[in-house]
Amino acid sequence: MATEIGKERNIRKKKPLTRSRFTIVLTVYFFAALIIPNCVLANTESYSGWTVEALILLPLGFYMMWSVALKRSGIMIWLGFPLIFFCAFQLVLLYLFGNSIIATDMFTNLLTTNPGEASELLSNIYPAVITVCAIYVPLLWLGAREIAHRRIISRTSRMNIGLTGLVLFCLGLLALWPAYRVSEERHVLRDEIFPLNVLYNMRLSAVEFRKMHNYEETSAGFTFNATRTAEAPEREIYVYIIGEAARAMNWQLWGYDRETTPMLMRTPGIIPFRNMLTQSNTTHKSVPMILSSIAPGQHEELYRRKSISALFREAGFETWFISNQSPQGAMIDKLARQSEHLLYIRSPRQDMQLLEEMERIISTSKAERLFIVLHCYGSHFSYHQRYPREFAHFRPDDDVAINPEHKEMLLNAYDNSIRYTDYFLSRTIGYLDSLDANVAMLYCSDHGEDILDDERGRFLHASPTTTAYQIYVASLGWFSDEYRRNFPDKVAAAEHNENAPATTHALFHTMADMASISSEYIDHTVSFVSPEFDWEAQRFYLNDHNEARPYPKTGLTEQDLQVLERYGVRF
Template structure:
């Protein structure tokens, strides 16, 4: 290890390890995989010859070492794809308690990167401290080889572009794609920081159309990490919806996909007229809460999640009353139940305002599933242990299904609170995204992967209306029933459906996107990719297992 020439080659090999791994994980043509190794290797090779102290150059390239460690952990977690823009944004939008829940289950990946990189960094530091040098002859010889390798690398890049029309350097060549994503992350973070200025003059020009003398209450519930596959309302073979299945006036829409598998994108789309087709306009828009305020409603926003310093916070704070209940305690381990939101709803309803609008953002079925419901509500057993390992899948599924039953009870209690008011009322529910739980041979787990799966996209979408509401607006229930089996995007239709339910008129309302309208029209399926582009499902890297599940569930992927 004191031989500097040996260290030179060792450091070069360590730098290229992520590229080699990506050759096995990414569905790219062979020529693209060759380019993904040759061209970065040549650049590293050339850079390593810029100093006679190889340890110094290794530390200068520390950013790429960090990217490499991050990339390996990401591949361990999701199985494929490079570090996405959303991964970097998650570093600043994920709270510490969520991060610790995840890190606890990444120990093997973390140990691997420590073994790979830490000893090498220590050897490089020793080389710097002891001022060891490579010979001038060695540097000249290796630099010549590096230039030859670089030439071959550029030839392979040209071949990749020539043989694959979909090949993009900014998307397919590591670490150039990661550097591009870092730049995008900084750009989006800067735009988010100026949101209050860029959106301050926005208005929906909203006007009410329902009778002014009739009391109305509307509640939007945004769930967390709940997938439709595990709801008995959608033919799951376990009874996970014992309460909702007995309530009159509930309509469940079957073929609903979200356009994002990340909370910080999905929830803002649910709460605004923004979708994958125009997502970047979000920096200039406000949420549905402002539309209801303009229409004369008393508004409230209650969340069981911590601040994420982004649009969910901004939108929630538009309300007349808002409370992020996890922020009520300084303890990072504070983990209140979603039931605490119900107490806030009761207090809001006690105000007796003639026009009320309430938005709830629950913690639903977010991992760790076992912590999402009280021990007394553990119906499916055993629900321990729930470590993120394939061998515990049955336990994980029991705990996850228990969390769905808990959501079922939560929504039923909201409905009962509204029934007690004996007014025109409705509740609209969907989840931000679904979840992978080691469902097939890929052994995928969690959500927010750069390439989504079927399990992360298919979400529940429910509507309940009160007796008096159905009597006053009979066309709503009829249209909802007519659209129940149609292809729906929650990201597009959640906002539009609530606007129609409440009878709010605005230029931003589009009844062809509302599932309670006879004008509803099915749209082509798209997904909001990492670069905020709407892409068809067959162009985002989804695998055959996902399309087989979509077909099995009767969902059109087009």
């Protein structure tokens, strides 16, 4: 019996390769499925005709040659799994953002987003997930089946497909030169040819991760040489609040027609900074810059300099960093650890817990000089999970899939999250106002959010190209009566600069200036509490390739510029 089983196994091992007509069909399925993202991008991107030709012909020719590089096409399909992954990823992002390729920041987000947030997003974009599974999962299954059956493609078919692919590839190469000549940026291969642009972005993301990994070494010898130019006679408390995904358009305080900030509207002493733009529409870039003194054109300095907490520690403050977002292994965590005390709120995380922790710290700490950073969860998607049910003021606000049909419910939930932020900020100000201390508070969101606002159907943030809704953010300051008596000139400057054109680069310098801290790294021309604020300076954004770009060069359309102009934001 054992001998017979052994013979059967040997027969299976020696099963000959067999030709199959279906293998030709599967080969065509392979390169046709891979070229789908390119065809979509040809319609969503504002590429020149020459670029579109290269975008289609170069990859299609390569896929055809790849598919017949071996006579066993099933093996080539599985060797092409990374390409299949990129295609699936790209189609999901096109569903989410409507345009653009997989950006550098997407890879960083993929590695630093916590599983809970990722599952929230995936559960709400299931149509895209189902679609890519329907396209690519059968391809992989059929490829595995071909491998198991040891099927091959005929020599003639291989030659025909391979030579056709070579011709298409060469035609694509010929289109690159005129495409390069008409391109404004002159980076056709790097920026416009999928999946080459994705491979470049993946490499750039890996470089950034290496720099982040080495941050402790590269910043070890850095010092602000911080000193105080003035001190208050009372206890001093400075509170730096970093919001999440709170776009200014949905704040009643900015003219929104819904009552999303009713408590702040009644809070005296609020100074809203009405012309604030984020330096990046991604949290993992925006927040580190908010915590650092660097401008977009100084991105490499991020890995050499220390954070605002280190600045305040040098100036003699007890420093706290209280976060309502879980550690993600990103640059934010490294900068947060430079605080003397670091605290992460446990689930369920709602922003009023930040106030509760701050109250405990202020009441128990014996320090006369306190600096506290509060990192909020704010309006992070899924919006309906960011507030207690009693704050469901706008209804219905159900947990629904991302779809234009559900825009009303998504907007209601988002506005409820802003209303909860209003409650949190007003209660925080009320508590700080009750203290017998010299207190100043500065709040700003890290970026905004798209909520299916127009025919483009854009949603969320972190897209490679910006929109008005992603870059225009809510920011405000508040000062206690004691602070106003001690530093009237700073308060007067803040009131004067309420409409000053600024970016989140101003936050570090404003917070330091509020506390009268002096350092060669503090720039008074971008401080809201300084009469030296430069109203004429050009504003810059840090793009996906970590390059400083004027905002009109970040993908903003004429429609976006008109939206911003309605709020007094001009370039």
